[in-house]
Amino acid sequence: MKYFITGASGWIGTAVTAELLARGHQVVGLARNDDSAAKLRAAGAEVFRGSIDDPDALRAPADASDGVIHLAFNHDFSAHSAAIATDQAVMTSILDTLAGSDRPFVFASGVLGRAGAGIVATEDIAIDPATVASPRALNELFALASAERGVRPVAVAFAPTVHGEGDHGFMAAYVAMDRAAGVAGYVGDGTNTWPAVHRADAAALVALAVEKAPPASVVHAVAEQGVRHLDIAEAIARGTGLPVRAFDTGEVAAKAPQFQWLERFLGVSSLASSAITQRLLGWTPTHATLIEDLDAGHYTRG
Ligand SMILES: NC(=O)c1ccc[n+]([C@@H]2O[C@H](COP(=O)([O-])OP(=O)(O)OC[C@H]3O[C@@H](n4cnc5c(N)ncnc54)[C@H](OP(=O)(O)O)[C@@H]3O)[C@@H](O)[C@H]2O)c1
Numbered sequence: 001m002k003y004f005i006t007g008a009s010g011w012i013g014t015a016v017t018a019e020l021l022a023r024g025h026q027v028v029g030l031a032r033n034d035d036s037a038a039k040l041r042a043a044g045a046e047v048f049r050g051s052i053d054d055p056d057a058l059r060a061p062a063d064a065s066d067g068v069i070h071l072a073f074n075h076d077f078s079a080h081s082a083a084i085a086t087d088q089a090v091m092t093s094i095l096d097t098l099a100g101s102d103r104p105f106v107f108a109s110g111v112l113g114r115a116g117a118g119i120v121a122t123e124d125i126a127i128d129p130a131t132v133a134s135p136r137a138l139n140e141l142f143a144l145a146s147a148e149r150g151v152r153p154v155a156v157a158f159a160p161t162v163h164g165e166g167d168h169g170f171m172a173a174y175v176a177m178d179r180a181a182g183v184a185g186y187v188g189d190g191t192n193t194w195p196a197v198h199r200a201d202a203a204a205l206v207a208l209a210v211e212k213a214p215p216a217s218v219v220h221a222v223a224e225q226g227v228r229h230l231d232i233a234e235a236i237a238r239g240t241g242l243p244v245r246a247f248d249t250g251e252v253a254a255k256a257p258q259f260q261w262l263e264r265f266l267g268v269s270s271l272a273s274s275a276i277t278q279r280l281l282g283w284t285p286t287h288a289t290l291i292e293d294l295d296a297g298h299y300t301r302g
Contacts, residue, residue, distance in 0.1 A: 011167060012203065112270045
C-alpha cells in the first residue's frame, strides 16, 4: 500500500516510515523544508513538499494514497490553541478527500488526562467533551465521526512519553528542566504516574493500525501503564548526579522559566492500559522500558 504521512520526518514519524517500508509499503512523507525532504528521501520515502499551515494542499497527496497517517503537529505550547485549530483544518481537508473511499485515516492522540487520577484509561472509555483535559482531544472525536462518511478513522493515543535514543520530546525536556533547576525534581509527592511506550513499539502499533484496525477504533500506544515520577526522578539523578527532591513552589519559574509549560503536564497523573489494543491488533510491546532507557544514558549522556 502507499501511505501519505504528515510528520514523517518527526520523532515518531521517522520510525513509522521505517516500519512501513520494512513491511513492504510505500511512503509519501510531507516535508516542509529541504532538511526534512532529504531525511525522508534518505530513508527511502517519496516526498510531498508542503505544510500543515496550507491544509488544502494536502488533498492531492491524500487522494493519491491508499491511506493517510497524520502525525504532524506544532508543539509550540505558547500557541497551542492555534495548533489545535490547524490540526482540525488538516483533518477536515484530508477527511473530505477520503470520504466515501473506506480508506484509513490514522491520527495521533494522547492518553494523558484521558481518565481521572487513579483511574486506568481503557480504549473503550470515550472522551467526555465536558471534562476533557485538553481541547486537542476534541479533534479525536471530530475525526472518529468520519466513520459515518466512509472513512476508516483510527486514533492512536500515545503515552505522554514515547521514549528512546534520540528523543527530543517530554522526557528530554524534563531532563533539561532538571539541569536548569539544579534538581532531579518531581511535582507533588512523586506518586504521579505517566504511561510510557518505546518509539519502536509505537511505530509497530501505527503500522498495524493502518493495516487492519476497524473504523472508529481508539488504540493505546502504551507499554507501561504508569511509571512513577519519583522513579523517573531517581533515574535522572543516577544519570546526572543531581539531587532528588520535589520541586519547591516557584522553583521552576525562578530557575527554569522556559520549562514552565512542562510543569503543568508533570502535575497530571495518568494511568492507561493497552490490553484491548494488544488483543485487537496482536500487538506486543517488546522494547526497553522508560527507566531502562534513562539508565542507558539516552537522556542524560553528554
Ligand atoms: N512524542 C511523544 O511522546 C508524543 C506523545 C503523545 C502524542 N504525540 C503526538 O504524536 C505526533 C507525533 O509526535 P512526534 O513526537 O513525532 O513529534 P515531532 O518529533 O515534534 O514531529 C513533528 C512533525 O510534524 C512536522 N511539522 C510540524 N509543523 C509542521 C508544518 N507546519 N508543516 C509540516 N510539517 C510540520 C515536523 O516536521 P519537521 O521534521 O520539518 O520539523 C515533524 O515531522 C504528534 O501529533 C504528537 O503531538 C507524541
